[in-house]
Amino acid sequence: MVAHLLRLKLALLRNGLRRSPWQLVGMAIAGLYALGVVSTLIIVLVLLRNAGAETAHTAVVLGGSAALIGWGVIPVVASATDMTLDPSRFSTFAIPMRQMLTGLALGGLIGIPGVATTLVALATVVTWSRDVLPALAALVGACLGVMTCVVLAKVVTTATASLAASRRFKDISAIAFMVPLVLLGPIVAGVGRSVSASAGFLPEFARTLAWTPLGAPWALGGDVASGRPAEAAVKLLVSVAVLGLLAWCWKLLLERALVTPPYAGAGKRRGGRLGLFGVLPATPAGAVMARSLTYWIRDPRYSGSLVVIPLLPVVLGFQGTQTGSYGSLAFLAPVSAFILAWSISADVSYDNTAFALHLATGVRGVADRLGRALACTAFALPVVLVFSIGYAAFTRNWAALPGQLGLSLGILFTGLGLSSVVSARYTVTVPLPGDSPFKKPPGNVGQTMAVQFVGMMVLMVLVLPEGVLLAAHAIKGNVLFGWLNLAAGIVLGLALFLAGVRLGGKWLDARGPELLAQVNVNR
Amino acid sequence: MTAPIPDQASNSGPMAALSLRGLAKRFGGKIAVDGISLEVPAGSFFGIVGPNGAGKTTTLSMATGLLRPDFGTAVVHGVDVWQHPLQAKRLMGILPDGVRLFDRLTGEQLITYAGLLRGMDRAVVAARVGELLAAMDLTEDAGTLVVDYSAGMTKKIALASALIHAPRLLVLDEPFEAVDPVSATNIRSILDRYVASGGTVIVSSHVMDLVQRMCDHVAVVARGRLLAAGTVDQVRAGASLEELFVQLVGGHSHTEGLEWLRTF
Numbered sequence: 001m002v003a004h005l006l007r008l009k010l011a012l013l014r015n016g017l018r019r020s021p022w023q024l025v026g027m028a029i030a031g032l033y034a035l036g037v038v039s040t041l042i043i044v045l046v047l048l049r050n051a052g053a054e055t056a057h058t059a060v061v062l063g064g065s066a067a068l069i070g071w072g073v074i075p076v077v078a079s080a081t082d083m084t085l086d087p088s089r090f091s092t093f094a095i096p097m098r099q100m101l102t103g104l105a106l107g108g109l110i111g112i113p114g115v116a117t118t119l120v121a122l123a124t125v126v127t128w129s130r131d132v133l134p135a136l137a138a139l140v141g142a143c144l145g146v147m148t149c150v151v152l153a154k155v156v157t158t159a160t161a162s163l164a165a166s167r168r169f170k171d172i173s174a175i176a177f178m179v180p181l182v183l184l185g186p187i188v189a190g191v192g193r194s195v196s197a198s199a200g201f202l203p204e205f206a207r208t209l210a211w212t213p214l215g216a217p218w219a220l221g222g223d224v225a226s227g228r229p230a231e232a233a234v235k236l237l238v239s240v241a242v243l244g245l246l247a248w249c250w251k252l253l254l255e256r257a258l259v260t261p262p263y264a265g266a267g268k269r270r271g272g273r274l275g276l277f278g279v280l281p282a283t284p285a286g287a288v289m290a291r292s293l294t295y296w297i298r299d300p301r302y303s304g305s306l307v308v309i310p311l312l313p314v315v316l317g318f319q320g321t322q323t324g325s326y327g328s329l330a331f332l333a334p335v336s337a338f339i340l341a342w343s344i345s346a347d348v349s350y351d352n353t354a355f356a357l358h359l360a361t362g363v364r365g366v367a368d369r370l371g372r373a374l375a376c377t378a379f380a381l382p383v384v385l386v387f388s389i390g391y392a393a394f395t396r397n398w399a400a401l402p403g404q405l406g407l408s409l410g411i412l413f414t415g416l417g418l419s420s421v422v423s424a425r426y427t428v429t430v431p432l433p434g435d436s437p438f439k440k441p442p443g444n445v446g447q448t449m450a451v452q453f454v455g456m457m458v459l460m461v462l463v464l465p466e467g468v469l470l471a472a473h474a475i476k477g478n479v480l481f482g483w484l485n486l487a488a489g490i491v492l493g494l495a496l497f498l499a500g501v502r503l504g505g506k507w508l509d510a511r512g513p514e515l516l517a518q519v520n521v522n523r
Numbered sequence: 524m525t526a527p528i529p530d531q532a533s534n535s536g537p538m539a540a541l542s543l544r545g546l547a548k549r550f551g552g553k554i555a556v557d558g559i560s561l562e563v564p565a566g567s568f569f570g571i572v573g574p575n576g577a578g579k580t581t582t583l584s585m586a587t588g589l590l591r592p593d594f595g596t597a598v599v600h601g602v603d604v605w606q607h608p609l610q611a612k613r614l615m616g617i618l619p620d621g622v623r624l625f626d627r628l629t630g631e632q633l634i635t636y637a638g639l640l641r642g643m644d645r646a647v648v649a650a651r652v653g654e655l656l657a658a659m660d661l662t663e664d665a666g667t668l669v670v671d672y673s674a675g676m677t678k679k680i681a682l683a684s685a686l687i688h689a690p691r692l693l694v695l696d697e698p699f700e701a702v703d704p705v706s707a708t709n710i711r712s713i714l715d716r717y718v719a720s721g722g723t724v725i726v727s728s729h730v731m732d733l734v735q736r737m738c739d740h741v742a743v744v745a746r747g748r749l750l751a752a753g754t755v756d757q758v759r760a761g762a763s764l765e766e767l768f769v770q771l772v773g774g775h776s777h778t779e780g781l782e783w784l785r786t787f
Contacts, residue, residue: 271631271656271665277639282648287639291625291632298627298668353622357684359589360619361640362612433623434670513591 001095005103009110030112038116045123049130057222058206060124064145064218065209067117071149075157101251108150121146128221137232138221144239145217151246158253182311186318210235213242284363288371292347293378301350301431305343309336309383313390329394333387333408338459340380341415345422345455347372349430352519359516365508369420369501376416384408399482403473406485410466411459413493417500418459424504425511426451427518465492538601540565540692540723546585546595547747548578555581557747558595563725563740565600565691568718570738570755571727572764574772578747579727580620580696587617587694599692613641616690618682620697620727626670630661630680633669637684648687655683658713660706674701682710693717693724699733711737731765745772 041063048056095103108114121142128138180187209215210223217239223232276290296302313332320326348355358368388408392401428448460467466489473481508515541563548556556578563569573579584590586597588604588611597604604611625633634655638648656662659679664672669680678701685693693714699707714724714737728734734741735755741764742752750771751758759767 269629269666270663271629273629273666274632274635275629277632277635282639282643282645284640284642287636291628291636294632295625295627351625354625356589356619356622357625357637358640360587360612360615360617360685361637361688362588362609363640364609433626513589516589 001099002103002106005100005107006110009107013110027112034112034116038119041120042123042126045120045127048127053222053226054203056127057210057219057226058203060127060222061206061210061215061218062202064121064124065212065214067120068145068149068152068214071113071117071153072156075153097251097255101247101254105147105150105154105247108154109146114150117149118146124218124221128225130225134221134225137224140236141217141220141239144220144236144243148213148217148239148243148246151243151250155246155250155253158250158257179307179311182308182315185315189318189322211238213238216242284367285371285374288358288363288368289375289378290371292344292372292375295350296375296379299350299433301433301435302343305339306379309340312336313387326395329391330404332391333384333404334411336387337380337384337408337412338415340376340383341412341419342455342459343419344372344376344416345419345451346428346430347419347423348515349423349427349519350433352433353516354433355516355519359512364505365424365512366501366505368508369424369504372423373416373420373497373501376419377412380412380416384412399479400473401482402479402486403470403482406482406487406489407463407466407470408489409486410463410489410493413489413497414462414500415459417493417497418455418462420500420504421507422451422455422504424507424515427515428452462496538565539563539598540567540600541586541694541725542598543582543586544596544598546582546592546597548581548585548590548593554747556585556592559744559747559749560595561742561749561752563692563723565723566718566721567723567740568714568738569723569725570734570741571725571744572729572731572734572741572768573727573744574729577744579744581747582744583694583696583725583727584619587615587619588612589617589619613688614691616685616688616693618678618685618693618695618698620700624669624677624681624684626672626677627668629666629668630672630676630683631656631665633680634683634687638687641688643688651687652683655686658709659683660709675703675706678702679706679710686713691722693722695724695726697728698726699728699730731763731768735759735764743768743771 045060048059109118122139124142125135125138128134206215210219216235219235220232220239223229223235276293277287280286280290296306312335313329316328316332317326319328351358385405388401388405391404392398426447428451466485469481469485469488473479473485539562541561543559543561546556546559547554559578559582571579571583581590585592585595586599586604588597588608591605599611599614602611602614625636628636631652634652635648638651639645653662656665659682661676661679661683664676669677672680678698682695682698685695698710702710718724726734726738738755740753741755741758743750743758751767755764758764762770
């Protein structure tokens with residue numbers, strides 16, 4: 001039975017790859033990345049063989065604990081659990097619980113994260129191959145550690161499954177997770193500084209961790225190598241007990257989950273509130289704009305990227321406090337303009353097959369394009385204005401404002417025009433409606449990257465005039481260039497905006513059905 | 524081939540509401556629809572039946588402008604769907620099967636959106652949305668997001684979106700799937716009245732009983748081909764539609780064997 005489950009998992013993986021060659025490409029890229037990380041870690045671990053026992057012990061315990069935390073936290077916040085072997089799908093087959101648990105746990109090792117963790121954990125055996133006994137202890141520890149990782153992930157995901165299935169939780173957690181992710185730089189810098197300020201603290205920290213369930217399995221090899229067999233024995237007991245406890249919890253949770261379907265509660269609400277549909281003009285373009293704006297607020301895949309914008313000045317400002325120069329804040333407005341304008345380049349991919357409604361109602365391509373672009377403009381324009389003026393006020397350099405504003409508006413309008421063209425013709429792989437913003441379905445990775453890369457190149461060429469004028473202003477110091485830049489950004493940008501909406505609309509009219517067929521593949 | 528101009532066409536007496544000529548589509552190596560020609564008379568309640576994977580959805584997608592055919596034409600009330608898509612879509616209300624909805628809108632917003640996309644007046648849309656919600660028994664849930672609807676409610680809200688512009692032809696792919704009996708009866712009576720006042724309805728289904736009771740015309744499709752078409756009485760010729768269907772499609776051979784199933 002266990003072998004059956006493993007074979008099923010492998011078959012699912014293989015068939016998934018067979019669906020499209022692009023999926024294979026995506027898997028290969030992820031695999032290469034993992035290979036790079038894994039081989040670096042393995043080399044480090046092999047080199048640690050010749051390092052002092054204390055150093056090696058510290059590194060292995062800290063790394064192992066981090067891996068355990070990762071396995072416990074990432075599946076929940078990213079809602080990116082691998083559900084190919086979702087236990088509830090087996091509820092109609094009478095599989096004995098014990099065999100199902102073993103099968104699912106081993107199945108969790110199949111896949112890039114599982115294989116990578118296993119390989120790195122086994123490399124710790126090399127680190128402690130200073131003698132036979134330490135190597136043996138390390139091997140036991142590695143096996144225990146890896147199994148604890150997998151079972152911990154299963155426990156956490158099973159426990160939060162019913163919570164995570166509720167739409168409201170998914171929406172909120174996805175957006176909330178965005179914040180630490182964006183602030184990762186400052187957080188890492190802060191932690192790194194405090195750690196380096198107390199370098200002597202790390203071995204102490206590792207010794208403490210080694211007594212906790214997080215570090216115990218990873219400490220076995222080091223303890224034996226340093227001649228502390230008694231401590232190793234206690235830690236072995238701790239690790240085995242923790243693994244057993246986790247497995248028992250998982251079993252209980254699974255038994256409960258199999259008989260309680262996830263709760264999908266939502267109260268009834270009468271109508272009467274049309275929201276933006278009652279405010280914006282009652283034209284097709286106005287309706288598309290109202291729909292897009294509603295989605296910018298209600299769909300975490302959109303609002304997730306909106307949350308990033310107010311955090312940008314925080315990140316760049318933090319960089320300023322670190323380096324003492326706030327020069328990078330100059331990029332704030334142009335970068336925000338780019339992010340927001342480019343964000344609608346995947347609009348039809350985000351619609352997925354709901355786009356069929358636009359096709360069925362025969363809305364003109366131009367109206368579709370214009371509505372989406374205007375929805376983005378509605379908040380992107382104020383953001384760009386506030387950031388540009390805010391930067392000028394912060395640096396008290398009002399002379400630079402016209403140029404800065406010209407470049408930012410140029411990027412915004414040109415980018416919106418270009419996005420309107422791109423999303424009318426090319427689909428990219430994006431999270432499906434209702435999924436977490438972090439959960440990209442595999443597939444079509446090649447086209448996604450090609451579209452993104454070429455699109456950005458084209459955008460750079462299109463805003464070249466504004467860029468050149470900005471450079472001219474910076475070099476010559478003549479304010480005239482700044483004002484010219486403002487004029488260019490607005491006039492040229494708006495011209496390209498309209499041209500993009502026109503062209504995108506034409507393409508959409510001509511190739512709507514093909515576009516629908518493309519998003520249908522990404523379903 | 525010259526496509527008739529809409530205005531002339533609508534003046535020239537009774538004609539087919541939908542006329543398919545040699546529609547064909549293939550996906551990779553698989554031929555999904557293999558040359559289907561079909562006349563749907565105006566004012567008929569037309570059922571398309573066929574086993575799973577027969578090509579019903581593909582055919583209807585090509586007939587309604589959602590999927591470009593490899594070969595063949597589709598003409599709605601004299602307007603070629605693929606030559607004049609915008610005019611043709613004005614005449615049609617479509618309920619596609621297996622596509623998502625803009626489900627982060629409330630039910631009320633979604634129907635309003637469908638109306639406004641078709642360029643309708645705001646006041647007209649508002650009045651019709653209210654009536655449609657009442658007819659579909661969704662008034663109590665009008666302000667709930669569609670993503671939180673049950674499967675049947677979702678079907679009903681999609682149907683309401685297809686009706687908002689008072690089309691002359693309704694193309695409904697599996698309209699009764701997951702819909703509860705009370706709502707199904709309501710929807711049927713709406714459709715009956717619609718047909719009685721001159722509209723044309725095409726429904727696809729694999730529930731023979733339903734089609735036999737509801738429709739006056741029927742077409743049987745299997746493996747991408749049209750096996751029979753006509754009025755229900757013509758096609759079934761005394762037998763029940765289900766018997767005829769199994770006979771036409773030829774799937775009745777597998778009930779031999781399985782003796783072990785009786786040995787528990």
